[in-house]
Amino acid sequence: MLGAMGVPRSKPVELHAHAMDNLRYIRGTMERAGSFTAVPGLGGVLMGSTALVTAWIATPFRGVGHWMTIWAIECFVGILIGTTAAAMKSRRMNSPLLNGPGRKFLAVFSPAIFAGVVLTIAFHQADLSWYLPGIWLLLYGTAVVSAGWGSVRAVALMGICFMVAGTIGLLMPELPGDVLLAAGFGGLHIVFGTIIAVKHGG
Amino acid sequence: MAGKQNAVRKERRGPEFAVALTAPAGAQKLDRLVHERLRLGILSALSVNETLAFNELKKLLETTDGNLSVHARKLEEAGYISCSKSFEGRMPKTEYRITQSGRRALERYLDHMESLIQAMRER
Numbered sequence: 311m312l313g314a315m316g317v318p319r320s321k322p323v324e325l326h327a328h329a330m331d332n333l334r335y336i337r338g339t340m341e342r343a344g345s346f347t348a349v350p351g352l353g354g355v356l357m358g359s360t361a362l363v364t365a366w367i368a369t370p371f372r373g374v375g376h377w378m379t380i381w382a383i384e385c386f387v388g389i390l391i392g393t394t395a396a397a398m399k400s401r402r403m404n405s406p407l408l409n410g411p412g413r414k415f416l417a418v419f420s421p422a423i424f425a426g427v428v429l430t431i432a433f434h435q436a437d438l439s440w441y442l443p444g445i446w447l448l449l450y451g452t453a454v455v456s457a458g459w460g461s462v463r464a465v466a467l468m469g470i471c472f473m474v475a476g477t478i479g480l481l482m483p484e485l486p487g488d489v490l491l492a493a494g495f496g497g498l499h500i501v502f503g504t505i506i507a508v509k510h511g512g
Numbered sequence: 513m514a515g516k517q518n519a520v521r522k523e524r525r526g527p528e529f530a531v532a533l534t535a536p537a538g539a540q541k542l543d544r545l546v547h548e549r550l551r552l553g554i555l556s557a558l559s560v561n562e563t564l565a566f567n568e569l570k571k572l573l574e575t576t577d578g579n580l581s582v583h584a585r586k587l588e589e590a591g592y593i594s595c596s597k598s599f600e601g602r603m604p605k606t607e608y609r610i611t612q613s614g615r616r617a618l619e620r621y622l623d624h625m626e627s628l629i630q631a632m633r634e635r
Contacts, residue, residue: 324632325628325632326628326629326631326632326633329625329626329628329629329632330625330629332552332625333622333625333626333629335549335552335553335556336552336556336618336622339552339553339556339557339572339573340556340557340559340560342557342572343556343557343558343560343561343564343572
């Protein structure tokens with residue numbers, strides 16, 4: 311077909327293609343603009359409670375192998391609780407867990423955790439296990455602070471507190487590790503979990 | 513030229529002005545105010561944030577000061593967003609927030625787009 315000036319008209323954009331493009335644009339903008347709000351407050355409280363129980367169980371053990379096994383189990387329990395609670399919260403909020411901000415949160419959270427696993431193995435092999443509580447708290451805090459910038463403010467603040475606890479643990483390795491872990495993974499999770507649950511809906 | 517003036521005139525009619533589409537979904541009305549790309553971006557971004565500062569919106573939508581001001585003003589005049597101005601130290605700060613009416617307009621627009629796609633698929 312020729313236009314008024316005799317120039318062939320380009321094929322008009324299909325209406326539904328335009329509508330789909332608009333929906334993609336809306337979704338993309340929302341993902342870039344949104345923050346990861348599925349950080350579970352109640353899940354945090356539960357994670358803190360299991361950490362307190364773990365610290366109580368682990369204290370009497372003198373052998374490093376058993377002590378580490380107990381805390382490794384607690385680590386898996388914590389991951390399970392955190393993931394389940396985040397999935398439940400995101401379902402309640404009608405937002406997919408791994409949407410844009412969720413994926414970003416995971417991508418930024420993971421490297422410090424990976425570093426923590428590697429350092430745990432290296433320090434254990436070097437017979438320097440008394441540094442582990444400090445390393446765990448510091449690197450978990452680093453992961454939470456990094457990921458927390460894309461989430462609600464309380465998350466980043468919690469990460470900073472973990473980093474402080476970890477630094478104290480590393481600079482004063484004579485402090486009892488279980489007390490430090492109970493205060494960090496137990497106390498901080500319960501305090502900030504409660505704040506997140508109250509202020510940010512569960 | 514005349515076409516451009518006509519477009520401006522249409523735009524000035526505000527959110528009440530709507531265009532019926534020729535598709536089967538054309539029974540519904542398309543809110544022209546929301547349909548414009550940058551205004552759609554502003555509403556989408558504000559719908560997932562309590563407030564956003566002018567500079568945050570500008571960075572997010574990769575636009576210029578002038579462009580953002582003009583489109584934000586249109587949405588504000590339509591009552592779709594509200595704007596508050598304050599000072600952070602000595603720096604002026606403009607913050608935007610989506611209103612109930614703006615949220616409803618965005619939801620209507622999303623429904624419209626979805627029904628349009630649905631109608632085309634059923635053809």
